[in-house]
Amino acid sequence: MDDFLTIYGTTQWLGAEQIIAALLICFVLTSAVATVYRWTFQSLSYSRSFIHTMILSSMVVTMIIMAVGNSLARGLGILGSLAIVRFRTPVRDTRDMTFLFACLGIGVACGSAVYGVAVIGAVIISLAAVLLHWSPFASRRQHEALLRFVLPPDSASEEKVKHIMRRTCSAFSLIAMREMHQGEMIEHCYQIRLLDPSYQSAIISSLGEIEDLSEPNLLLHRSTVEL
Numbered sequence: 001m002d003d004f005l006t007i008y009g010t011t012q013w014l015g016a017e018q019i020i021a022a023l024l025i026c027f028v029l030t031s032a033v034a035t036v037y038r039w040t041f042q043s044l045s046y047s048r049s050f051i052h053t054m055i056l057s058s059m060v061v062t063m064i065i066m067a068v069g070n071s072l073a074r075g076l077g078i079l080g081s082l083a084i085v086r087f088r089t090p091v092r093d094t095r096d097m098t099f100l101f102a103c104l105g106i107g108v109a110c111g112s113a114v115y116g117v118a119v120i121g122a123v124i125i126s127l128a129a130v131l132l133h134w135s136p137f138a139s140r141r142q143h144e145a146l147l148r149f150v151l152p153p154d155s156a157s158e159e160k161v162k163h164i165m166r167r168t169c170s171a172f173s174l175i176a177m178r179e180m181h182q183g184e185m186i187e188h189c190y191q192i193r194l195l196d197p198s199y200q201s202a203i204i205s206s207l208g209e210i211e212d213l214s215e216p217n218l219l220l221h222r223s224t225v226e227l
Contacts, residue, residue, distance in 0.1 A: 019066060022066060022110045022111060022113065023062055023110075025110050025115060025118065025119075026058055026110035026111075026118070027055060027059060029106050029110070029119065030054060030055045030058040030059070030103040030106050030107070030122075031055055032126060033054070033099065033102055033103055033106070033122055033125065034051045034054045034055055034103070036126040036129050037051070037054070037096075037129070038051060039133075040129050040130060042095070042133070043092065043093050043095075043096075050096065050100075053100070054103040055103065057103065057104060057107070058103040058104055058110075059107060060107070061104050061107030061108055061111060062107040062108075062110045063111065064111065065107070065108055065110075065111025102121075102122075102125050106118045106122055109121065143193055143194040143195070143196070144191070144192070144193050144194075144220070145191075145192050145193075145194060145200075145218050145219060145220045146189065146190070146191060146192075146218070146219040147165075147189070147190040147192050147218055147219075148188065148189050148190075148215070148216070148217040148219075149187070149188055149207055149213055149214070149216045150185050150187050150214045150215045151186055151188060151213055151214075152184070152185060152186070153184075153185075153186050155212055155213075157210045157211070157212050157213055158188075160210055161188075161207065161210065161213065164203060164206045165192060165203070168194060168195060168199040168202055168203045168206075169192045169195060169199075169203075170195050171192070171193045172190050172191065172193070173190065173192075174190055175190065175191050176188075177189070185214075187215075200220070204216050204218055
């Protein structure tokens with residue numbers, strides 16, 4: 001009899017109030033985490049369905065944990081059932097995956113009726129996400145940019161361009177050159193780090209004063225990578 005209980009676990013009937021409370025608490029907490037995710041979103045491929053996935057998947061996990069209880073047999077059965085499913089949807093950003101794991105963790109805590117862990121974990125994770133979003137911690141692209149312009153081949157104005165970059169940039173490096181207009185013009189592409197963000201307009205206006213230089217273009221990394 002003891003071996004039977006060890007394998008199959010004791011049957012614990014959960015009341016409707018307990019089930020509804022666990023699912024509602026999970027919904028509220030994961031909705032709060034999903035809201036923080038939406039506020040601090042940094043990438044370019046925002047997905048509304050991913051927000052819904054975070055919330056609904058955590059509620060599904062809560063239901064599974066309540067269904068399994070302390071039964072080893074039910075746990076193995078659910079594990080085998082889930083092994084049949086193949087999830088091939090790629091998660092592009094590791095930060096998205098972390099938020100998804102956080103919601104799943106909240107679902108596990110709610111399903112296990114450890115609501116204190118779920119509430120405190122959701123609050124601290126949300127505060128940490130907001131703090132990391134607004135702080136410059138681990139950011140190296142605050143003033144980095146991509147500078148493009150077009151010059152004729154062997155133009156003496158290239159030295160003027162370098163003089164302007166020495167005045168406005170702490171570092172710059174030529175990363176690409178390509179022919180344009182059947183070799184009549186050369187497009188230059190520089191990776192630069194501005195001394196100060198206020199030099200954005202200064203470097204473009206200075207390049208615009210060079211007679212044979214055309215199409216100056218400055219693309220800041222911060223505007224496309226770390227929104």
